[in-house]
Amino acid sequence: MLSYRHLFHAGNFADVFKHILLTRLIVSMNKKDKPYFYLDTHAGIGRYDLSHPWAQKGREYESGIKKLWERTDTPVAMKPYMDIVHADNPDGHPRFYPGSPRIVRQLIRPIDRMVLTELNKTDCAALYDLFEHDRKVNIKLMDGYQSLKAHLPPPERRGLVLIDSSFDRSREFSRIAKALQEAHAKWSTGTYAIWYPLMAPGVIRGFEREIEEAGIRKVLQFELKILPDDASTIPGCGMLIVNPPWKFDTEMRTLLRWVWSVLNVNNAGGLKVHWLVGE
Ligand SMILES: C[S@@+](CC[C@H](N)C(=O)[O-])C[C@H]1O[C@@H](n2cnc3c(N)ncnc32)[C@H](O)[C@@H]1O
Structure with missing residues (x-):
């Protein structure tokens, strides 16, 4: 039984953080001519109506995309991401928030391929509706971890999961x-x-140790914390990137520092950029 519905959280600080990193990764993939494969194991519904009662319940987007939307000094590296959000809201009001499938669909080239898997039947049906008649998008009602087994390695040999x-x-x-x-x-x-969400330090340390012991090299870790530890929600979130593009750490450190300066509450938290496992 899947009870989680992302619409309650769409456009919040965690989505913004994740989608900025995702956008920069795809922009980087696009720099090489060869085709690549994109797999989204937990795809969600692809686009979120922030006027829906579920999104209005906690209005989480107000501490995420709404804050960025109002800025006029957005760094150039954010442009591809902000352009996609703006394209979904041509009337100048941020009502729709694009999920990872829609963000990536806007950026991939005709030679690239994308597969989306989602386990919740209702959410998967919404994804089918969103991408109806779009032959570039291959959607599967499937467990994300089974999907890793089924789709890797891809014939393209380049790609992002x-x-x-x-x-x-x-x-x-x-x-x-x-x-x-x-x-x-x-x-x-x-x-x-x-x-991943920032949970108790022991939980995160345990996760880091499991990754360190997994025999995987080149694991870059980003953590963005915008709330104090005693906040009623998660105070921040992180992303591990295995095999990041060249200089991704320095590029993203500058960009995410700016994002933190816009999203943090009362100067809480901060940004961590760290090689969890090096070369
Ligand atoms: C955080 S949301 C995804 C948001 C989306 N990636 C985005 O950025 O727009 C997580 C999604 O995973 C789905 N889900 C939960 N367990 C799953 C599983 N084992 N396999 C695939 N999808 C799953 C949930 O139904 C939910 O839609």
Whole structure:
């Protein structure tokens, strides 16, 4: 039984953080001529109506995309991401927020290929509706971890996998570490982006240790914390990137520092950029 619905959280600081990194990864993939493969293991519904009662319940987008939308000093590196959000809201008001499938669909080239998997039947049906008649988008009602087994390694040999779990089951950190280890064993040259919520320090340390012990090299870690530890929601979130593009750490450090300066509440938290496992 899947109870998590992303519409309650769409456009919040965690989405903004994740989608800025995702956009920069795809922009980087587009720099080389050869085709690539994109796999979104936990795709969601692809586009979110922020006027829906579920989104209005916590109005989480107000501390995320709404803050960025109002800025006039957005760094150039954010342009591809902001352009996609603006394209969904031509009347100048941020009502629709694009999810990872829609963001990537706007950026991939005709030679590239994308597969989206989603386990929630209703959400998967919404994805089919969104991309109806779009032959570039291959959607599957499927478990994201099974999808890693089924789709890797891709024939293109270049590609990006987004693992964006809803963390609504226990032991999800271990499940992800194991799935990543197995996927990497089959396809060690792919780029993997794994989102996670900032939980108790012991939990995060345990996750880091599992990744360190998985035999995977080149794991870059980003963490953005915008709230104090005693906040009623998660104070921040992180993303691990296996095989990031050249100089991605320095490029993103500058960009995410600016993002933190816009999103933080009362100067809480900060930004961490760190090689969890080096070369
Ligand atoms: C955080 S949301 C995804 C958001 C989306 N990636 C985005 O950035 O727009 C997580 C999604 O994973 C789905 N889900 C949960 N467990 C899953 C599983 N084992 N396999 C595939 N999808 C799953 C949920 O139904 C939910 O739609």
